[in-house]
Amino acid sequence: MLAPLPLTESEIVTLEAAAANGPHPRMRRRAQAVLGHHRGLCLGQLATLYAVGYNAVSCWLLRWQRHGVAGLAEGMRAGRPPKLPEPVQKK
Numbered sequence: 001m002l003a004p005l006p007l008t009e010s011e012i013v014t015l016e017a018a019a020a021n022g023p024h025p026r027m028r029r030r031a032q033a034v035l036g037h038h039r040g041l042c043l044g045q046l047a048t049l050y051a052v053g054y055n056a057v058s059c060w061l062l063r064w065q066r067h068g069v070a071g072l073a074e075g076m077r078a079g080r081p082p083k084l085p086e087p088v089q090k091k
Contacts, residue, residue, distance in 0.1 A: 002042075006038070012035070018072060023073075030063075032050075034072070037057075
């Protein structure tokens with residue numbers, strides 16, 4: 001079991017802002033999970049709360065520890081490449 005993350009006041013403010021106004025819903029969820037862990041929820045509880053696997057929550061916490069709020073950002077996802085050329089996509 002991971003001990004609750006100790007966060008500074010500025011980290012809490014940063015995470016609360018990301019949880020409320022992050023550019024992507026998954027980033028907001030990750031920020032909420034880090035705050036929840038800081039406040040005493042265990043990984044299993046967070047996994048149940050966010051309907052993800054235990055390992056997913058663990059990865060979110062590790063990314064937070066290593067990269068800060070940038071580690072919670074939405075990255076590239078696998079999937080089918082777009083059919084439209086890039087200039088047309090941006091319209």
